[in-house]
Amino acid sequence: MTNIILLGPPGAGKGTQAAMLVEERGMIQLSTGDMLREAKDSGTEMGKIVADVMARGDLVTDEIVIGLIREKLQGDKAGGFIFDGFPRTLAQADALGELMAEQGETLDHVIELQVNDEVLVDRIVGRAAEAVAAGGTARADDNAESLKIRLMAYYKQTSPLIGYYHAKGMLKGVDGLGSMDGVKAEIAGVLEA
Numbered sequence: 001m002t003n004i005i006l007l008g009p010p011g012a013g014k015g016t017q018a019a020m021l022v023e024e025r026g027m028i029q030l031s032t033g034d035m036l037r038e039a040k041d042s043g044t045e046m047g048k049i050v051a052d053v054m055a056r057g058d059l060v061t062d063e064i065v066i067g068l069i070r071e072k073l074q075g076d077k078a079g080g081f082i083f084d085g086f087p088r089t090l091a092q093a094d095a096l097g098e099l100m101a102e103q104g105e106t107l108d109h110v111i112e113l114q115v116n117d118e119v120l121v122d123r124i125v126g127r128a129a130e131a132v133a134a135g136g137t138a139r140a141d142d143n144a145e146s147l148k149i150r151l152m153a154y155y156k157q158t159s160p161l162i163g164y165y166h167a168k169g170m171l172k173g174v175d176g177l178g179s180m181d182g183v184k185a186e187i188a189g190v191l192e193a
């Protein structure tokens with residue numbers, strides 16, 4: 001059983017890679033973004049509180065997301081956890097370390113998907129257009145203004161985790177600019193090393 005974090009800016013491909021790992025390795029994807037969107041869509045109190053923050057592109061409070069993750073860690077562990085979009089702050093990283101220790105679990109790898117900003121903007125704008133073309137609606141935060149704030153939040157609050165996990169000897173960099181299968185193969189290389 002392997003527990004990993006997928007780290008990288010919005011649009012880096014964390015969700016895409018996580019879905020393939022779930023499919024092929026029976027791992028469990030824990031996406032705090034998905035959990036928060038579900039809470040929003042189901043109209044819970046918490047969902048109402050986070051909706052505006054998310055639409056704007058800012059981070060919701062550590063307390064809320066740590067609470068969501070704490071609950072999930074007590075459930076089925078299957079082939080291991082993929083943390084997708086969590087942790088996003090140093091406080092969340094510390095909390096995850098403690099929660100894993102409480103469960104007798106270890107974090108095996110932190111996989112950083114490395115991309116550049118132009119690609120991110122293109123991917124996210126493309127994703128929004130595809131959603132609309134398919135007759136749906138784009139995510140509330142998939143617009144140029146929110147994206148700028150999401151990227152800023154990533155660089156200010158999340159990118160320090162690269163140093164944090166590097167110092168722990170857990171960081172593995174993967175080139176996120178390749179094809180979906182190319183990135184998948186690089187991740188497989190990390191998992192099987």
Ligand code: ADP
Binds near residue numbers: 033034055057059085
């Ligand atoms: P992306 O990686 O494309 O930015 P996510 O689906 O991971 O998207 O997250 C969407 C939004 O949900 C974030 O912009 C933020 O508002 C909120 N969110 C998700 N995960 C966290 C987290 N770990 N801490 C704080 N806010 C979060």
